Amino acid sequence: MRRGGDMTQPILSLRGLTTAFKTEDGWKEVIRDITFDVQPGETVAIVGESGSGKSVTSLSIMGLLDSRARVSGQVLLDGRDLLALSEAEMRSVRGNEIAMIFQEPMTSLNPVFTVGRQIAELLIRHGKVARDQVRAEVLRLMDRVRIPNAAARMEEYPHQFSGGMRQRVMIAMALAARPRLLIADEPTTALDVTIQGQILDLIKEIQEEQGMAVLFITHDMGVVAEIADRTVVMYRGDHVETGATADLFTDARHPYTRALLAAVPRLGQMRGQDWPLRFPSVDMDSGVITPQPAVVDSVDRSATPVLSVKNLVTRFGSGSDLLGRPTGKVHAVEDVSFDLWQGETLSLVGESGCGKSTTGRSILRLVQPEAGEVRLDGFDVLTASGGDLRRMRRSGQMIFQDPFSSLNPRMTVGQTVIEPIVTHKLADRAGARVKAAELLRQVGLDGSMMDRYPHEFSGGQRQRIAIARVLGLNPKVIVADESVSALDVSIKAQVCNLLMGLQERLKIAYLFISHDMAVVERVSHRVAVMYLGEIVEIGPREAIFADPQHPYTRRLIEAVPIPDPARRGLRRGGEIDELKSPVRPLGFQPPQRQWREVSDRHFVMAS
Template identity: 75%
Template sequence: MTRPVLSVKNLTTSFRSDGDWKSIVRDISFDVAPGETLAIVGESGSGKSVTSMSIMRLLDPAASRIEGSVQLDGRELLTLSEGEMRHVRGRDIAMIFQEPMTSLNPVFTVGRQIGEVLTRHRKMSKGEARKAALAMMDRVRIPNAAQRIDEYPHQFSGGMRQRIMIAMALAARPRLLIADEPTTALDVTIQGQILDLIKELQREEQMAMLFITHDMGVVAEIADRTLVMLRGDLVETGTTEDIFARGTHPYTRALLAAVPRIGSMEGEAKPLRFPAIDPATGEPKPLPPVASDIDRNAAPLLSVRDLVVRFKSGSDILGRPTGAVHAVEKVSFDLFHGETLSLVGESGCGKSTTGRAILRLVEPKSGDVVLDGMNVRELGHSELLRLRRRGQMIFQDPFSSLNPRMTIAQTVAEPLLKHRIVDRKGARDMAGDLLRQVGLDPVMLDRYPHEFSGGQRQRVAIARVLGLKPEVIVADESVSALDVSIKAQVCNLLMDLQERHGIAFLFISHDMAVVERMSHRVAVMYLGEIVEIGTREQIFADPQHPYTRKLLSAVPVPDPTRRSERRNQPIEELKSPIRPLGYEPPARHWREVVPGHLVMHEAIA
């Protein structure tokens, strides 16, 4: 029998709290064989990352205590000195972290950072390390690696920074790779490329891998075996095929039931709520579709025509701009009462800028935005303040959009007082009622944002928006960073509010499976322009533009039987939207596939 690369026995990790030890991970045991991928899954707070940090001995020894056994190729790691562990990290065990921008040193070039691993662990000279770093950059498919080796992390996109992290992790040919949520923050096409790349490099090196994630679609694609964690305990483990087909623990079944699947909406004319989970059995309970009907013969609530947003870029010797970022270019669409229109595309395509321009959070260069008969671009300060009541925005990261110094009561009441909807005496009662509407207990009013989970903070952000009774809400990646079951709850909440209040949503996202479930219509953006728009059924059942097909083919499929498949997508970054000053794009031509389904004729230059 092959000896495992990693053997973890009875691992318990505790942290000091109020003078006592509190266990966060309890009695975890597993093995990882050469060439095998073990996925650890669970929601935030389940102990996944603490397990990986315990294996790497990266926790502060003054505030943490690790018990049990962690053996790498039969060598006990928990008894090694810190100096000995430094030789193990990077050489024998490597780790890819979730956010590469916080893991890469901003003051060193990427070539130097990859080379540092080789000079330290492989005793190469600087010249040899540079050649090897360039070879690694080519191996992880960095375009024009020879020209980019001396660039800094901020000059790379998120997907390319993650490739640099993979190159650093694999440079010394480790026996074990720990990948901690390496694709969670990436666009679906970049995520697909990264997963294909990791699988290919693993096959070449026969490397063992510990893959930590809460995305069950990714688990199905990459893992041989799966370990499910809940609040620090191992609740189920087995082959990935068995877990998906015959998972027995209620929490495992709840995780799988909450995963949206592309194609599951076939035959459904309206958006469909995510199934509720019976807490006793873990079985899904289907919920009815959204009941609201869209009257597209009526005047649209929001009408956008030829919207253009550009930002100055670069400067010459006199400080004058040399170019412009064409962030949004001639974007047009209508949004009707009670409708959800989803804007989809990769990071940098102009989705968020479009949402912000509609609400005048950034100033458009040209175009018309008409909200219920008001031309938004012509409004003065006082009229713009009134507009804020009718159009609101939910941001991607609620922690950065909530004031950490304000209690939840103050946060939710602030817009109510600003717009004089209620006086100070009634503000607290109304804030409590708004919390009830989003599924939170009013006893939480005196807490601060840091005392809430990510899903709860997003509910607070929604409650703050609801108080103004807006007609249009721009939801900018409002569920992308949430765990799968919390994401389902927040999406259901948005659909419930839409049905109850007739709210129109501009839903900005790169999660195509969620978009399919929530949308009435979908618009696909690429390099600042809409390249295809139509109903949900038209876009998902009959995509016409090559970029739309690329987005859909990249979505991870939660089916382990398809794990050996590769997408073979070309490795490329989104083209730059920066153009010389004075540049005007050529006129675009559209083809109507069927009524309401429009696709741009030619590719964008």
């Protein structure tokens, strides 16, 4: 936030910053003529989709690009041009005057050293405290970023921390030398919504205490609205618009800024809407916004559910004694029951570790449940074997979060889509190729792309390929496991519209697993909220979002960043803790749960 006093001298000024990378075809500019200032105590956000140049801008400022990069222009820190400094001089700037937090802390922390030692190393290197005071300062920093039980946890290793706690360690390290400027590069993107809110609150709080300037890089317009004084919009390497955040949200001038804002799903937009609503079609180049119709509802709940799950339990061994026997069990899925009808979308929501993905995998028997009953399109999933299991897997398919890791890089797109059709003997190879071309057209790709490989496609296109492969088996149920979480906002909207259109036409049922509450509100008929392996609330989408009953459901919804600059300065004041462990000792018997029906088909677990 801005402080009083002289604001005429920026702490950071970029003047014509241009970065190019050396390729086989010569030098290719990836950011061009970037110019803006960051004042003392101010938060400036750089926004844009993947490939816009946000992260390259931050790495250029820090001098962290390798020899293949050529950086020109000026990066002025208090009037001193960082591009003119030697590497030795830049090492004294990094950490002391400018600190940086990266998106994925696990790749930034050394796995072989304790977190306490890594924070201490920074303090010693920058000479901020005497050696006999280092431990006390490490504890102060860990307490400052509100890591519970810091005295014990400083002796633990990064893998023993959750994602949110690892990000707190990174913030502690960034603050060690009390820098004047903090660059935060997508620091909350990989975090659950509740943890994201805590980290945003923490950064704002520390910024106010220390008068620190923040350059915040993100693609999340909700985060921008809550944290930024001013916003810089980047598009394909160009700086296309800058302004006060409130002005940009109410009176954006550039077509891309308007398109970016229009593509963002906003919690509460679905109030009063009975059925899922397609995202508006947004042309990111022209900014033209075309509203799309709601999904035509055809769910017949008087029919037999296409998927019925009763008292599903999935547990995994944990720990081991001297003989290698497990000492406990992870209660990943505990007594989960629900039905899913043809043409319906049921969303499973909750934080990482709550059991969402394990539930989806258990239903398709990609992991082996311990107990319960699953009936999918007439098949008893948990007892099926041989031919029945193969036929069952035609009825139930899964779309994974990362299409690049689920597509074989050595197979062409055509081969990828053809393979399951031939394996399940739905057509011969020639017929399968014709069908594959048609499937690619159904998901908005050209059949002529069949001979290309996955690396030749964008993330959104790869997800369309994964959907085409699944559709080849004519499934009745698709488990979509965080299938749009890694996509840019405009691509996310396109893929969600594609899924809803396919559902309307083919009557597919979706189990939509996600932590993105705004997307869930848009695409769902019903929502089930999971916590520590259990469903704690389930009901129609409108009931869950308009009248949440369980404290955890309310906490999830309240933590969602909303793209409204009026919320800037908001403090959630939520409890700072990690999701409790689902590990239980051997022989542990979970308590019998009681359910209360709040309204029609809206159930909540009694506390």
